[in-house]
Amino acid sequence: MIKSILVRKSQGSQYIPDLRAANPIGFRGKPVISEAACANGCNACLAACPSRAITLDPVRIDMGRCVLCGDCEPVCPSEKLSFNNDFKLASTDRDALTISSAHPDIDPIKVSEALHKRFGRSLKLRSVSAGGCNGCEMEINALSNVNFDLGRYGIDMVASPRHADGLVLSGPISRNMADALQIAWDAIPEPKLVIAVGACAISGGIFAECNEVDRTFLDKFKPALYIPGCPTHPLSFISGILDLLGIAD
């Protein structure tokens, strides 16, 4: 009993009070693309990118593909690329995830009045990993730890799809998981939404060109929210979902 109280004491208060104002020191988050001109014919960043996130003329980074590895930064002779620790990377629009020097920020999420009304006080989610590497899965788990405590907003991960309002998808959707994913989705009652977590779920990421991946599920059910990252940082998930549902602090 006394030991238990001692642990409670050293534990202290661990929750992050204002999650959207958190400062994850060192986090390699949003790319910053300067207006510096590219060296003639240079495609060093393109060659360094493992997930074909970069296109040239002008340099653009698709955050739906980017794995935030940072390998493009040191190879650029014009020092055009860098990353800051901004974790607000989510968007409701797949096309809005592309960053360039002319479009340096991902558009702020538009609050959905319909979603706010229906799910603003309670949103239950079923997580399905379909070829995920356990990176995004561990970060989704971290959402409910004492630091992030997403449950304080009425947002919880639930065991049964029958109890869920939506599906959190991680992984590129391996062919061997395609059927099970569909069955889980079918078991969720209407109205329901899909949230795509991480570069793999959004675009296939590193595994986009693998024959073992089958992404037809996403042709049928367009995600309500895309949350980039590799893995997705819990703060990216939280700020994205709170903004979508119009939840104030």
Add this chain to the structure above:
Amino acid sequence: MKTSKAVLIADLRSSPPKSSYEFSHRCADSLDAGDHLITLFGRHEKSNRHWGTIVTAVFQTAAGELKVFRGQAEDGKHYPSLTHTYPVAQIFERELWEQTGLQPDGHPWLKPVRFEGERQQRMTDYPFFKVRGREVHEVGVGPIHAGVIEPGHFRFMCLGEKVHHLEIQLGYQHRGVEALLLRRPPMALASTVESICGDSSVAYTWGYCAAVEALSNLPVSLETDLLRGIALEMERIAMHVATLNGLATDVAFLQGGGTYGRLRTAIINATQRVCGNRFGRGWLRPGRARGLTEVLRQDLIQTLTAFARDFTEINELMLASLSVKARFHGTGIVSTKTAQELGLVGVVARASGVEIDTRVQLPGRVYERFPAELITESSGDCWARMKQRMREADASVQWLLKVLEDTALDLSGSAAPDALGKPLAPETLCLSLIEGTRGPVVQVLETSSQGQLLHYKVQDPSLPNWFGLAMALRDNDISDFPICNKSFDLSYCGNDL
């Protein structure tokens, strides 16, 4: 040049492969001599207009020496299975058959490991074991489970509440990693390798770096390798604590769940401050590793010191809890003999009293300079696996503090040699072994006569260990499956690749 003793370089020109029969016999002789089978796999290839399979096996002798055997067989040929006499080969021969079609004669259970290639989405083609009897019933769980966890299917054959046998079917996570690794330049695979098994990114990436550095003769400083060691031990602490969190939560020891959760946060946030990512991604690259400024070095020392104090406190509380004792003692036992017969590796094997740890047996220069302690438990139950993880995390903290407090070392990260365009040695086989959280991550790269990558074999420590979980469940209550599974904490994507 060898970067570590846990790296093996073999010139293939001097040793042409034997016939598959001779290969099989040489493997049997080696196993009879007590050698440890590290890996056995095949590569399907066309040579002299015939399709065939080249088989590679690597053994570790009691003295710590690594031995390579190679065999070959044309398509349609068979060879005598090893599994019949040596159960350690069961998963390797199944994978060999699945990937190349080479048939091991007499294998007792030739079922696909991950349903790849033409077998994708055909998981119902292969029957589960059937246990018959009036009181027998089956329980199927998965591929999707109750928590936030990767998919896999578990089929329990029960007599009442008791599990008679558990059959584990995996493959749902299969993404075709080994083929993908051949599509990009071999020196530019780091971020791909980091995503193979995302909770063990550092172990995988270190093994990859060590292999391509050895193949391209790229010089790497001791300090660079020490930084990799720091990254790896940070990963080990974080993952062991994540497992302890799960174990505490599974038996409703909620104070443990809460405390281990925030303790893990402290460690992975420190990793992020060094390399930009909570899972160590971007820390290691061929030829280099991100260095530590003086501020970061002090930061890590402080983080680890504070962690160690609180970690000890919660461990003592958990170990003294009667409800934890009641659930974990005697549950899911794997005896030393069973662990050895099945060729279990890593933390699970050590918890069953098997003295096996790559960091001790093949220390390389990192663990020669700062030796890792060989830690084992003897009871082989959930309790032992829990305690093993606590002790290993503790030892990693002590190891890290020793390295970080050694002021004679310059850990600021030296200027990196340009690795990207370096050619690889031709017709060479290179194996690297890195003792990650779960056990040895094995990577084997083979180059062609032009120095192209011909084969990239990746083997997670979970591959041989999943069968250990099936054995642990025998004669246990089905309700104890979650804690048995969590105490093993194996990788699904690492198995399915």
